[in-house]
Each structure stands twice: as C-alpha cells, then as structure tokens.
Amino acid sequence: MKGKTISEAVIRRLPRYFRxxxxxxxxxxxxxxxxxxxxxLRVTASQVRQDLCSFGGFGQQGLxxxxxxxxNEIADILGLTRSYNxxxxxxxxxxxxxxGYMGFxxxxxxxxxxxxxxxxxxxxxGLKLYSIDKIEDYLANNQIDIAVxxxxxxxxxxxxxxxxxxxxxxxxxxxPIELDLPENITLxxxxxxxxxxxxxxxxx
Amino acid sequence: MKGKTISEAVIRRLPRYFRxxxxxxxxxxxxxxxxxxxxxLRVTASQVRQDLCSFGGFGQQGLxxxxxxxxNEIADILGLTRSYNxxxxxxxxxxxxxxGYMGFxxxxxxxxxxxxxxxxxxxxxGLKLYSIDKIEDYLANNQIDIAVxxxxxxxxxxxxxxxxxxxxxxxxxxxPIELDLPENITLxxxxxxxxxxxxxxxxx
DNA sequence: GAAAATTTGTCAAATTTTTCACTATATTAA
DNA sequence: TTAATATAGTGAAAAATTTGACAAATTTTC
Numbered sequence: 001m002k003g004k005t006i007s008e009a010v011i012r013r014l015p016r017y018f019r020x021x022x023x024x025x026x027x028x029x030x031x032x033x034x035x036x037x038x039x040x041l042r043v044t045a046s047q048v049r050q051d052l053c054s055f056g057g058f059g060q061q062g063l064x065x066x067x068x069x070x071x072n073e074i075a076d077i078l079g080l081t082r083s084y085n086x087x088x089x090x091x092x093x094x095x096x097x098x099x100g101y102m103g104f105x106x107x108x109x110x111x112x113x114x115x116x117x118x119x120x121x122x123x124x125x126g127l128k129l130y131s132i133d134k135i136e137d138y139l140a141n142n143q144i145d146i147a148v149x150x151x152x153x154x155x156x157x158x159x160x161x162x163x164x165x166x167x168x169x170x171x172x173x174x175x176p177i178e179l180d181l182p183e184n185i186t187l188x189x190x191x192x193x194x195x196x197x198x199x200x201x202x203x204x
Numbered sequence: 205m206k207g208k209t210i211s212e213a214v215i216r217r218l219p220r221y222f223r224x225x226x227x228x229x230x231x232x233x234x235x236x237x238x239x240x241x242x243x244x245l246r247v248t249a250s251q252v253r254q255d256l257c258s259f260g261g262f263g264q265q266g267l268x269x270x271x272x273x274x275x276n277e278i279a280d281i282l283g284l285t286r287s288y289n290x291x292x293x294x295x296x297x298x299x300x301x302x303x304g305y306m307g308f309x310x311x312x313x314x315x316x317x318x319x320x321x322x323x324x325x326x327x328x329x330g331l332k333l334y335s336i337d338k339i340e341d342y343l344a345n346n347q348i349d350i351a352v353x354x355x356x357x358x359x360x361x362x363x364x365x366x367x368x369x370x371x372x373x374x375x376x377x378x379x380p381i382e383l384d385l386p387e388n389i390t391l392x393x394x395x396x397x398x399x400x401x402x403x404x405x406x407x408x
Numbered sequence: 409g410a411a412a413a414t415t416t417g418t419c420a421a422a423t424t425t426t427t428c429a430c431t432a433t434a435t436t437a438a
Numbered sequence: 439t440t441a442a443t444a445t446a447g448t449g450a451a452a453a454a455t456t457t458g459a460c461a462a463a464t465t466t467t468c
C-alpha cells in the first residue's frame with residue numbers, strides 16, 4: 001500500500017508502536033516479528049502488518065522488522081525528529097506532573113516557561129515561572145510551538161482565547177472542559193477521566 | 205436502534221458527551237439540540253443523534269435533549285452511579301496530580317491509599333501513604349476496585365504482577381510501558397505522549 | 409541442497425462506523 | 439388554525455477499518 005495516505009486509525013496507533021519499539025531498542029532487541037508486536041499491544045498481527053505496510057513495508061519476509069529502522073520511520077511520521085518549544089499555563093498538580101514527566105523524549109519537547117497566578121511556586125531546574133499576566137509579553141518575544149493548558153476549568157476558555165490571540169496555533173488541553181476555539185487551531189484534549197471510565201464501564 | 209448492543213466507538217465517545225453535559229447542567233441549561241452538542245465537540249450532528257439513539261433515544265423531536273436525563277443515562281451506562289475504591293502505586297508527580305485532580309467526580313472515585321518507596325512524602329488530607337512493601341497486606345484487608353500505576357517505567361511490570369497476584373482485576377496504567385498481564389485483567393493505559401504526538405503530527 | 413518453517417506484503421472479504429436523506433413530531437409565528 | 443421552522447429517529451448508502459488467506463521471500467534444519 002505504498003504511496004497511499006496514512007489513515008486516521010493507523011496514525012492513532014503509531015504512538016503505541018513507537019513506545020513499544022523504544023522499549024525494544026533499549027533492551028537491545030534488533031528484530032521483531034509482527035506477531036510479537038501484536039501480542040504485546042493486544043491487537044492482531046494482521047493489523048500490525050497492515051499498519052506498518054501502509055507507510056512503506058520495512059519488514060523482511062521470514063525475518064520480521066528491524067526495530068531501529070521502524071522506530072525512526074515512525075518518529076519521522078509523527079514529527080518527532082525536530083524539537084518543539086512549549087509553555088505550560090497553570091502550574092498546579094497537573095502542570096508540575098507534565099514538567100516532570102519522563103515519558104516523552106526530552107530532546108523533542110522543551111518546556112520553556114510556566115505561567116501561574118502564584119509565582120512563588122517551586123519549579124524544576126531550567127523552567128521559568130512567570131505571572132499569568134505576562135503571557136502576551138512572553139509570546140511576543142519567544143517562539144513557542146505548543147501551549148499546554150493546565151488551569152482550573154473556570155480559567156481555561158479565557159486562557160485559551162488569549163493564547164490564540166497571541167498567535168498560538170497548537171493547544172494541548174488538560175482542563176476538564178470542551179474549549180470553543182477557531183477551526184484553524186489544532187486542539188488536543190487529554191481527558192483523564194475518559195480512560196478511567198473505560199474501566200468502570202463493564203463490557204457485555 | 206433500541207435494544208442493540210452499544211458499539212465500541214460509541215462507548216469511547218460517551219465520556220466526552222458526559223463531560224459536556226455536566227458543563228451544561230452546571231450552567232443550568234435544560235435542553236440542547238444535537239447540532240449544538242456536535243459543534244461543541246467538533247463532530248457531526250448526525251453522529252450525535254445516532255450515538256444517543258443507540259441506547260434509547262431520549263430526545264424530543266422539535267425540542268432537543270433533556271440535559272439532566274441524558275447525563276444520568278450516560279452515567280448509568282458508564283458505571284458512574286456507584287463508587288469505586290482506588291489505590292495509587294507510585295506517588296510521584298503523576299500520582300500526586302491524580303490524587304488532586306478535580307476532573308472526575310469525588311463521589312464515584314475514592315482514593316483510599318497511596319504506596320511509595322518514600323513514605324515521608326506529603327499527601328492530601330484523607331489519603332494514607334504506605335510503604336510499597338505493604339501492598340499485599342493492604343489488599344488482603346481492604347476491598348479495592350481499581351489500582352493506578354504511577355511508578356517509574358522500570359518498576360511498573362513487577363508492581364502490576366504483584367497487584368494481580370493480590371487479586372486486583374482493574375488496572376489504570378500511567379507508566380510509559382506496555383504491561384504484559386493475563387487476558388482477564390482489564391487494563392487501561394493512559395499514554396500521555398500519545399495525545400501530544402497528535403499535535404506534532406501534521407495532517408495532510 | 410532440499411524440505412520445512414517462518415514471516416512479510418497484499419488483495420479481498422467481512423465488519424464496523426459514519427454520513428446522508430427523509431419522515432415524524434413538536435414548537436412558534438402569522 | 440395554518441404555515442413555517444426546528445429537530446429527533448431511523449433505515450440505508452457510503453466510507454473506513456479490520457480480518458483472513460495466501461503467495462513470495464527468507465532462514466533454518468536435516
């Protein structure tokens with residue numbers, strides 16, 4: 001299926017493949033068959049092959065896939081080969097957790113600054129904390145790719161509007177509210193509850 | 205479509221409907237048409253109607269849906285009308301963020317205890333912190349519905365196995381690793397990176 | 409070196425999901 | 439009271455996704 005555009009469904013699975021391949025690479029695994037990827041991720045081997053084939057087919061019949069090669073290919077598709085400057089707005093528990101989170105690569109995602117009402121909070125080495133009033137100033141003088149909203153629900157919409165007005169086009173929202181923003185803004189919501197509800201919902 | 209089983213795709217959207225309906229209810233909105241739900245959630249009105257209809261059709265032609273009624277119905281489907289006792293294993297940034305998170309209803313989800321190597325950490329009022337060695341003891345004496353894993357990557361698999369051995373069947377995993385657990389364990393992964401990667405991936 | 413085993417790539421079928429188009433019902437305005 | 443408007447429910451078409459099956463390529467075994 002080379003040359004075709006990669007479908008939404010495939011893209012959504014890429015982060016999982018990527019993370020698993022990172023794990024394998026760390027362990028020094030060099031090659032892996034689709035069947036093992038499948039069982040680790042609880043999907044079918046056919047799906048893994050179909051997915052991987054949709055952007056090129058890097059496997060080798062009889063052998064499996066080259067872990068390093070596949071990992072790099074996926075990183076490239078996901079845009080992880082460059083770096084992104086980020087700011088966090090609202091430095092409460094969630095903001096602090098993100099700033100300290102070890103799950104994403106430190107090279108690709110650079111937390112430049114955090115903004116909060118309380119500027120006396122303790123922040124990790126290297127991160128600067130400013131008053132939330134300074135957002136516009138800061139954005140006028142610094143090139144920022146992604147803004148993360150971790151404010152309480154009540155503040156989220158107005159903060160989002162200010163960010164957009166200041167030129168931000170990619171927003172990662174952790175506030176538990178549906179933001180109403182222009183179509184051209186790329187908005188990703190991380191609804192922590194959603195995943196939890198899948199545990200309380202009992203299938204069948 | 206009454207009577208039919210609710211499809212996977214619909215279930216995954218229910219938490220979003222639910223959160224939006226909570227918002228509306230808070231604002232005192234009594235009725236809402238599918239078209240408004242659709243634009244708020246950036247989906248089509250047709251999909252909203254189809255989804256809601258799949259578990260009963262609580263709307264009224266010409267009028268829209270009753271917010272309170274719909275919210276309760278979804279809460280019921282998602283299993284949010286009872287409460288769940290939870291423990292957090294690994295009380296770092298992420299564990300602390302969850303314990304303090306305001307996004308999910310405090311009635312339904314009760315954080316009973318946290319476990320960490322360092323028992324001197326500060327925990328919120330009402331939550332007890334134990335040494336991670338005490339997990340088995342604790343689970344033998346307390347009825348717990350859901351365990352949340354927030355340990356570093358390296359500890360996650362072994363912690364998960366201990367939880368399963370101690371009788372836990374529902375695990376919410378925040379550690380950035382694919383856990384390998386028996387089929388009968390309900391496992392939900394929250395991969396914080398996944399959502400972020402959707403921002404760095406540029407469509408088209 | 410031949411046979412057996414492994415494993416990908418890929419086509420096509422099966423299934424699921426989404427969208428469309430229209431009917432029925434309710435409300436509002438004239 | 440009637441016409442216009444708004445809106446849910448629903449069957450069916452369309453689109454997207456997943457699964458199954460198998461040929462082709464490669465490695466391993468004997």
